[in-house]
Amino acid sequence: MPVCIKRAYGSGPSEIDISGGAEPIGLKLKTYDGNTAESYLFNATHPVPKPSSGNKHSYTATIFLHSDVLNTEIYSDIKIYSGGVPAVPDPNPRGYVAWTGAQIFVADDTNDTYTQATGVQDDSGTEMVAQGLTSSKTDLLATYNASNMKSVGMAGGVGSIGPITSAQRISKYVRLQGTLGPTCSAGSTVPATIYMRYSVTS
Amino acid sequence: MIHDWDSHYWMAKLPSGKWISAANHSSFEPIFQTATKIRIEPLSSLSAQAVLEAEVPDGYTAFLRTDRVEIVMKGPDAASGPKLIYVMALEKGHWDDPGRVALSTVPLKDGFRAELRIFPDGHGEVDFNSSGNFISEVANMGECDLYRFIEV
DSSP states (O other): OOEEEEEEETTTTEEEEOGGGOSOOSOOOEEOSSOOOOOOSSSTTSOOOOOSSSOEEOOOEEEEEEEOOBSSOEEEEEEEEEOOSOOOOSSOTTOOBOOTTEEEEEESOOBSOOOOOOEETTTEEOOTTTTTSOSOEEEHHHHOBTTBOEEOOBGGGOSEEOSBSSOEEOBOBEEEEEEEOTTOOSEEBOOOOEEEEEEEEO | OOOTTOSEEEEEEOTTSOEEETTTOOTTSGGGGGOSEEEEEESSTTSOOEEEEEEOOTTEEEEEEEEEEEEEEOOTTGGGSOSEEEEEEEEESOOSSGGGSOGGGSOOSSEEEEEEEEOTTSOEEEEEEESSSEEEEEEEETTEEEEEEEEO
């Protein structure tokens, strides 16, 4: 396992490698449509219900960049961005719904302290600002793209890290949260793409 | 260091005329900062056939980075972005340990930034930004395109 993206979850926290998007991050919003048989690892077994007013949220996901490449690389300039708000594909055999009334927010603040997400299962996660995870947040898909990336920061607030002598977290913790409004459609939103980019000197 | 995920690697010409490369050096080693010419070359015929080259004028610092792109969440458009970006940069001035410098903290005032972007299907694209006193020239060398970044 070289450099990878991990999600921290639970009280420990536990960690899981989510690189490549194969493991669900828990933000695949599935508005409530009566089908509780989904089997995503995070959240989607407890889909976020469509609010009649206001917003409901996924549990906040905490991710970070991790490396176990020893003695050879220096890391810097870690960033996160998206492929934009995805359009509904045509044809659409999986029946995806548009992102109308649905957003993924990224916390404006990143830090080195893990805090477990809170919320009410089968209803709503605690909104990230309200939980005190960040002072403000930004719509990731609508704002950050390859031309406008969000800087994440290095673990410990340094300018670069490495060469490392033991496996470690190299980025600050980044927090993401899905939010639904009353105009969202029932169903699964079109999968969105989120990237992390980092520089290696080697 | 050359990684198993690399499609290209760097070379640097020392004042003695000897070339060193990523095969046995790291660009954060002090010897790299003595280079008078730097290149990024394809590792094989399967790599995007593009070479990036620049002379390092006196008073300038050379930076090489390999930017990797990891997918956090994968949508249908995930393959449309680059997965690997080889960055070559020059900037006038001195940095004690330029291999450790976050390039984003180095303003483009007198120098250039060039990127060779490698996409999931293997093709490459070159992007070039300059403070105005460097230009980019491209020459076709048979099966390979040579991009030279020249001080004017």
